[in-house]
Amino acid sequence: MNVMIPSQLRSYTHASRVECSGDTLGAVLDELDRRFPGLRFRIIDEQDRIRQHIHIFINKEMTLGLHQPVTDADEIRIIGALSGG
């Protein structure tokens, strides 16, 4: 599946779009972190919560949890949300 990478994370991926796989959002982010070490902790805290100013959409639906199932046909979009000045 396609994972859209926001500008804030491109120092890790050096790409705006990464091809990834996994059965759940959490599994996809684990794979991303294996390939781009450190990325996951910048967007997911140590309690597996999505950080306050990060939004993750699966297709057009915003997700709140890492357990959400995904398929290869889905598109995951990580977004740096509004975070003040």
Next chain:
Amino acid sequence: MSKPKTAIKDGNVSLLVGTRKGGFLLRSSDNREKWKLEGPFLLGAIVHNMILDPRDGHTLLMAASTGHLGPTIFRSNDQGHTWKEATRPPAFPKAEPEGTGEAVNHTFSLWPGHVDEPGVFYAGTSPVGLFRSEDSGETWDGVAGFNENPMRRTWIGPIEFAPPGGGGLHSLQIDPRDPAHMYIGCSMGGVFESLDQGRSWQPLNKGCEADFLPDPEADFGHDPHTLRIHPLYPDVLYQQNHCGIYRMDREDGYWVRIGSNMPEDVGDIGFPIVLDPRDPQRVWVFPMDGTEIWPRTSPKGKPAVYVSTNGGKNWESLHKGLPARHGYFTVKRHAMNADRQAPLGIYFGTSAGQVWGSVDEGKRWRKLVDYLPEIYSIEPVVFAA
């Protein structure tokens, strides 16, 4: 022929400047008259603290987060030209049930370990937590004796009661005679002491006021803003507290409010406190307005450093060169420090993005740089030549 004293090079004093929008480096000439700004490092990152390992003179650590991304620690071994992220930054243990535990919001302070423990660093976080690295900041583990202490939440209060910006562990002081003897300052919580390298802690707040608590003589729950022990006389402790300026002689075990000797119309509220590394009686503070609704700016718009040369019995204003009026800035707790040169250089960074310096121990002040983002930390360092 001797080299000109205006040369900017390693071995001279540099200032590590942590700001709300990145890190900077101010390098000085031999005589500290000329200053050259380098950076920014990680423009846009919130840099709460940046330090140099004084034991090797080249390892830099930077505590950073961003408006969007979670907290991490970056390291540099080439004076900030390149930065590498810690592989395991400070993080609390994962809690059960899922999602109920604490998460580090940001690393608030960084500290080198004892001189006999090369590669050891400590980090203080918000929420209040203490972390230790034994590999020069590559990986970090919680100090369980504090973070998992059953009294921790009692000491620091419920997370909902944290001060604006979150509470933070801002000060860690290690007894130069004994790496197991440590003090920490937590806002909120107070001062705590460990005699066994962090395995157990005891509150050390007797004598310190806490006018925001129902029991003003509580054992904990206080709000130190900065805690320092003297490097040559480590049983002499000072703190700039939310409720004034205090000194303790450790054998007494009791804080004495030396700030009550400050001019009444200035008061003794502030964030930083700076000690003379050669003289335990000499201390500098930067008062701010703590009246009525707590503007936290320079009292009456007249910024001034105050010095005591007798352990807080008397205080003298040092304001030559600073704005005489309409100077409404704040100096945060990590943003004022001294170098170790003779005469001593003292530097502070403001919420308005200016770095001020004095190379004659505060007698005259000069603006070294302007227009930086809000300054969170100033660390005078000397890179190994």
